[in-house]
Amino acid sequence: MTASQPVPAPDFVGYPEVRRGIRALLQGRPATHRRTVPACPEWTVEDLLAHLTEIAERVLARHGGTPPAPAAGLAVPELLDRWDDVGEELDRRLADAGGHSGEVMVMDAFTHELDLRAALGVPPPAEHLAWAPSFEVLVRGFSGSVAARGLPALRLRTTGGSEWTAGKGRPAASVTAPALELYRALAGRRSRTQLTTLDWTEPPSRWLPAFSWGPFSPPPSPGV
Structure with a gap:
């Protein structure tokens, strides 16, 4: 595979922006939290957010962190806070590791941000670090x-x-x-x-x- 453009570094560069973007999408739309996401029809908006939080916890554990204790049945506001807490520590650990890890996690999160935008009728961002x-x-x-x-x-x-x-x-x-x-x-x-x-x-x-x-x-x- 060859590319005409260099890959930005570090690999997790857009992850905080994805978290901010998804928070902005969901905070003002509580009526949409149980809506099915067409790109992931087995999931609701809440399910998709739970997936993103779980992935962050797994990656944090692989990098030596200690995720919070499992908690079932969290609603969107609690999931957003949990994801931010895990993500902020994960950002630091990935940076300490040289920034050359986390690219698949970022791709998954950004892809799901696009899924959520499509589900909510919100256009994709004109520019995005991820x-x-x-x-x-x-x-x-x-x-x-x-x-x-x-x-x-x-x-x-x-x-x-x-x-x-x-x-x-x-x-x-x-x-x-x-x-x-x-x-x-x-x-x-x-x-x-x-x-x-x-x-x-x-x-x-x-x-x-x-x-x-x-x-x-x-x-x-x-x-x-």
Whole structure:
């Protein structure tokens, strides 16, 4: 995989901004806390926040911290406070470790911030510190999927001018989309039908299986 832009450092650079963004989304919307999140239809908004808090606690424990005692049935306000408490210690520990850890956690959190924004009808942020490092994680995972399936390399392009090569060797085709659409496609938030409507230079069918990788897979119906 090659990229046209360097990866910002440290790897956890956008994590506090994700926490602030999600707090701002949820604090003034108590009626939405039980709403289903379409991108994660098995979860409500509250469930998704509980997931983010649990992931932070796991990563904190891996870096030598002591997460708070388990607590079931926390509502959104308590979960936000718990996530901030864990996240602030985690930020310090990741910084002390040199900042070269936490990138997958940041990608997961930022992807879910986009999920929440879509669920609540709030546009994505115009700029975000987690954007570039999260995109790099997704491109790297997709690139591994292309290579593992023995597929020809694929050029990924955004309409804003960023590009990457996914897979090994010279690209046999390219796919171009607005940055948000490409991000959501790589993160399993776009159906196979939606994937085919992106701007491909070759028929996309051979590369569609590569969009199933790690925890991600295209949903059966159009995603948001």
